[in-house]
Amino acid sequence: MDLEQFRTHAHELADWMADYLKEVESLPVRSPSIPRAIISRLPVSPPLEGEPFERILSDFQSIILPGMTHWQHPSFFAYFPANSSPPSILAEMLTATLGAQCMSWVTSPAATELEERMMEWLGQMIALPPTFTGVIQDTASTATLCAILTAREHYSFHTINQRGFTDGVTYTAYCSTEAHSSIEKGIKIAGLGKDHLRTIEVDEHYAMRPDILARTIRDDIRNGYRPLIVTAAVGTTGSTAIDPLRPIGEICREHDVWLHVDAAFAGSALVLPEFRWMIDGIELADSFVFNPHKWLLTNFDCSAYFVKNVEALVRTFEILPEYLKTTEGTRVNNYRDWGVQLGRRFRALKLWFVIRSYGVSGLQNTLRSHVRLAQKLAGHIAESGTFELLAPVPLNTICFRYHPAGITDDQALNALNARLLETLNATGKLFLTHTKLSGKFTLRLVIGQTNVQQDHVTRAWDLICETARTLG
Secondary structure, three states: OOOOHHHHHHHHHHHHHHHHHHHHHOOOOOOOOOOOOOOOHHHOOOOOOOOOOHHHHHHHHHHHHOOOOOOOOEEOOOOOOOOOHHHHHHHHHHHHHHHHOOOOOOHHHHHHHHHHHHHHHHHHHOOOOOOOOOEEEOOOOHHHHHHHHHHHHHOOOHHHHHHHOOOOOOOOEEEEEEOHHHHHHHHHHOOOOHHHEEEEOEOOOOEEHHHHHHHHHHHHHOOOHHHHHHHHEEOOOOOEEEEHHHHHHHHHHHHHOEEEEEEEOHHHHHHHHHHHHHHHHHHHEEEEEEEEEHOOOOOOEEEEEEEOOHHHHHHHHOOOHHHOOOOOHHHHHOOOOOOOOOOOOOOOOHHHHHHHHHHHHHHHHHHHHHHHHHHHHHHHHOOOOOEEEOOOOOOOOOEEEEOOOOOOHHHHHHHHHHHHHHHHHOOOOOOOOEEEEEEEEEEEOOOOOOOOOOOHHHHHHHHHHHHHHHHH
C-alpha cells in the first residue's frame, strides 16, 4: 500500500469509525456468535500473495464485526466499562501513526515528559498527596504485581532479586475475600505462594474488616511469618465496596507492612470532591492505582500507578545493559525501569487529548451523570417489591436480584436469576454480568459507558421487569 492508497483508505476508515459510533446502538450489545463460528470462516493458511484492502475491509465487516461485543454501546452495563471518547480515539490514531517505542527518554523525549506531566495532572485531579509520583502501566493487574515485587525487594533489602529466596523468610500477603483475582495471580508470579495469601473476612457491606486483618497479621508474626503487603480495595470488583483505608493503613504502619490501594474502577470518581472520603487515610499508603481506561473516557489500556518510594520501584526493575545506556542520567525518567515491561506505548498522548478536550469540569459532569442514573435506578429496584438490592450502591454499580413473592430458597432464586440473566443478554438489547455475594447469584448493572443516558437505563429496567415476569 503506497501513501496515496493509505490516504484514501484512511479517510474511508475515518468515515466508517464515525458511522460506527453513531449507529452502534443498532447492533446487539453482546455478540450472538457461538464458539468456533469465527475461526471456521478464516482460512487455515495465510495468503501467499497480498490481497486488496477492499477485500480485507469487507471481511472485517462480515466476519469480525458480528463476533464483537460492543463495549461502546450505551446499553453495555456489564463488568466495568472500558470507556472511550472521540478525542481518545484520535490520539490513538496518532500514536499508531508515530509508531514509537517509548521505553526511554531518548527514544522519544516528548513521550516521557508528557507522561510525567500527565501523571502530575491526574494526581492533582484526584487529590493524591504530592508525596506520590506516577507512571502509566498497561493495567491495574500489572500495577499490583509491581507493588508486590517492590514490597518483596524493599523488605528483603533487595536480596531476592539477587540471590532468590535463600534467607529462610516466609512472606505473607493480605487482601479481602472480595479482592480482585489479580492479587492472587501477582502473589504467585512473585514467588510468594498462594498458600501465603490471607483473605480477610468482610463486613455486611463487603468491605475488609480491619480487626480481623490485625488479628491475622499478629498470628502470622507469632507463627514466624513476615507480613509483606496488604492490598486494600477502593471499589471491589463484585460490588464496589470501599475498604476503610485509615484503620488498615494504621495497622500496616504498626507492623511495617506495605499498603497497596487498588482503586482500578472507582478511583476515577475521586475527580469528584464529594467522593474523596473513599481515600481517607491515603497518606498511609505506599502505592495506589486506578484506571482512566475504565471510567475516564480514555481508551484501553491506560493504568495510573502512583508510588511514594520511586527509588524502591526503580531499584526493583532496573537493568542496564550496554545497549540501553545513555548520557542523560538522573535528569530524565526512563520509564522502562518503572515496571515489568521494557517496551512501552505512548499512552500519555490520549490522556492529554481527553483532559484538554473535556477539561476537569467536563469529566466531572460525565461521572456525576452516571452516578445520578445509578442512584435513581437503585431507588426503583429497592421500591419494586419484586427485586432487591444485595449490596450498597456507593457509586454506579448496582447489585440486585429478582425475588418474587413465595420463593424463599436461595438455590431456587439463584437458578431463577441465572435464567433471567441469560434471557436478558440473549436479546442483544443490553449486556449484564453477575457475581455471587454471600452465596447469592447477583446481577450486576454498571452505568458507566461514555454515552449512556436516562432513556438507555429506563429501557434496560423495563426489559428486566418484563423479562422477569415472563419467567414467573
